[in-house]
Amino acid sequence: MMKMTDVAKLANVSPATVSRVLSHPELVSKETKKKVMDVINQVNYKPNAVARQFRTKETKIILVVVPDITSAFFSEVLRGIEHVAVSSGYQVILGDTENSIEREAEYINLLFQKQADGMILLTARLDKAKLEELSQEYPLVLACEYMDGLNVPTVSIDNVSSARNATEHLIQLGHTRIAHITGPINIVLSRDRLRGYKQAMISHELDIDSAYIQEGDQTFESGYNQMLKLLALETPPSAVFVFNDDMAMGVIKACKDSQLHVPEDIAVVGFDHIKMSSIHEPNLTTVDQPKYEIGKKAMDLLLKQINGEPMAKKKIVLKDQLIIGESCGSKSLKVLGSS
Template sequence: MKMSDVAKLANVSTATVSRVISKPNSVSIDKRQRVLDVIKELNYQPHIIARQFKTNKTKTILVVVPDVTSAFFAEVLRGIEHIAIKNDYLVILGNTENKIDTEKKFVNLLPQRQVDGMVMLTARLDKKTLEDLSKKYPLVLACEYIEGLTVPTVSIDNISCARKVTEHLIRLGHTKIAHITGPINVILSRDRLKGYQEAMINNGLDIVKLYIQEGNFCFESGYDQMSKLLALEDRPTAVFIFNDEMAMGAIRAIKDSELNVPEDIAVVSFDNVYMSSVCEPRITTVNQPKYEIGRIAMDLLLKLINGEEVQNSKIILKDELIIRDSCGSRSRQYRVRGEQT
């Protein structure tokens, strides 16, 4: 089925059919309706590649995500997709599985013009590579923030949040506080570790090397790293964990050791995924506005694609410390809100 077939049956030119598809308001109501009726009757689908040659746009964007199975990233993706679909864009997911080589392959789709722009929910690439890409192509970084990077970014202040949640444990009287990090080659892991260390130093507490264990985001890793902490002769009384999934694994390890949370060991973490609010005990965690991160990132990308000026290219969203049962401060949930810039 060709555009000329639609034009013939509707008794209009192919140019008119093209305008109805791309700029419907530029065509009179009568002609527009005739063309739309024929399109519906013939079930005509415009050829995407042909449209790309004419408009220089694919109407497709790529989202590079480190783990598509993550409940956290699923909510960010939902925000991206809602805005993309509203603006007639298709979303392609590039799952890197936390591998930098895979990330590089997806990023190469930009210079190949296979997508109009890219939202990166992970950034293993070096700063210069990201800077060079953003100068040539529409690119937005979400969730991760790299100091000094000029690429438009949407995130929370991970250092401040990690400091806040660690200080919460300190206010509860804990002095032996451990930290299970994410992979240290990830900027978020380093930022949250830095926030933990700042809180300990600012409060005159020792940073014990054995109290810092490197995980890899998943439940099993949380279980394994917590088991190492429990095996210490002088074990910690509290632990701050990189994300909720590892925190749930850590809580399972504590229970399997016939200890209790929070009576024997208090647990706090990050992300506020749904399961953190329904597991036993419910987890004290830092909430990121996941959907808003995705929505705002897509809004920024559309502005870049359309050549619009981006006034605020560094958006830091408000966080919330959601205090539940796992830290032992009180049984009823409440929230401590952060700042937004």
């Protein structure tokens, strides 16, 4: 295997000069840098990453912890993270917790072991105190969700407000019997979107029927199964606000299998605006999160921490948008007004 000393001999320079060319090229003359790089390219020399880590105490690796790698939502967030990371000389390692707090803790241990320079959590099951303690010791960003009072750099939308707006859209269409299928209630996102749903119902003096609130697990199948429960009620809802688009498409499938039409019989609103939501028939009315931008901003905040740069803002709340599709019947106000 080619060593740095071998490169130095071929380029007729010292090993220290080769090291400077690789780590601090601005300190080396153009002629020397060209001579060394010509040899490196000719012999295809690859610096020893482990040795570099010992010298610099850096890994140039970022760990991104995802709750569910099968979720279409996270792919665009990850792309935003990756683009900023790569352009800054970092590699991204992905950890899928499969919604397990134990798995999340295992990935966090990689920070303790110095196997990554920083971490982005795309949702967190840890409590506030543990997150803040971790953030005081290591570069850390929480993305996609917001915790009140949490002193950790965060990038998200206002999930309470966006859920309230989605529910109010159904109310404005004339619905009064509005159900909500939540995500797992032990995660912040689910509780925030449930809170927004309840705020909209209360502000319009509409009853919140506990039977109209069903807990899903974020999957298509759970949306399907929870919707069948709602349809089995003596007085089923006329509209459903769903935690995410995957479950919303399961809801529509359950309606169709029950010989009901969307939106004529049941109006459906999802959340996230994944690509499939605009292809699905009927295409979904859904809340669009700036997924790519969330990823970029999260990586920017992490880099500032790693480089010891001041952060003008530790909490970034990005703007979301309600995308009006066909699933809630916005173009059929007279029909929906009778519900």
